[in-house]
Amino acid sequence: xxxxxxxxxxxxxxxxxxxxxxxxxxxxxxxxxxxxxxxxxxxxxxxxxxxxxxxxxxxxxxxxxxxxxxxxxxxxxxxxxxxx
Numbered sequence: 211x212x213x214x215x216x217x218x219x220x221x222x223x224x225x226x227x228x229x230x231x232x233x234x235x236x237x238x239x240x241x242x243x244x245x246x247x248x249x250x251x252x253x254x255x256x257x258x259x260x261x262x263x264x265x266x267x268x269x270x271x272x273x274x275x276x277x278x279x280x281x282x283x284x285x286x287x288x289x290x291x292x293x294x
Contacts, residue, residue: 220264223249234259 219227219238227236227249237250251260262271 218247218264219249220266222267223247223262223264226251226262 230236230251233254235252235254237252239248239250240246246264248264249262250258251262252258260271260274
């Protein structure tokens with residue numbers, strides 16, 4: 211928690227970190243190009259799941275998840291066609 215207090219995180223980012231359970235981890239990084247603090251959510255196997263920027267909120271995260279789900283659907287459809 212000390213690490214969180216010393217960084218410029220949005221309230222939404224702090225809330226997400228506090229709600230993570232044992233299945234997920236996070237890594238905080240500073241985006242040099244736009245001076246933004248990002249939180250990368252990863253699972254315990256080290257797989258990247260989601261990036262949360264300081265300007266994000268619940269609505270923007272839900273939109274990003276919908277977009278990712280649509281991309282997965284498209285990729286699965288493409289792979290099914292290629293395998294046949």
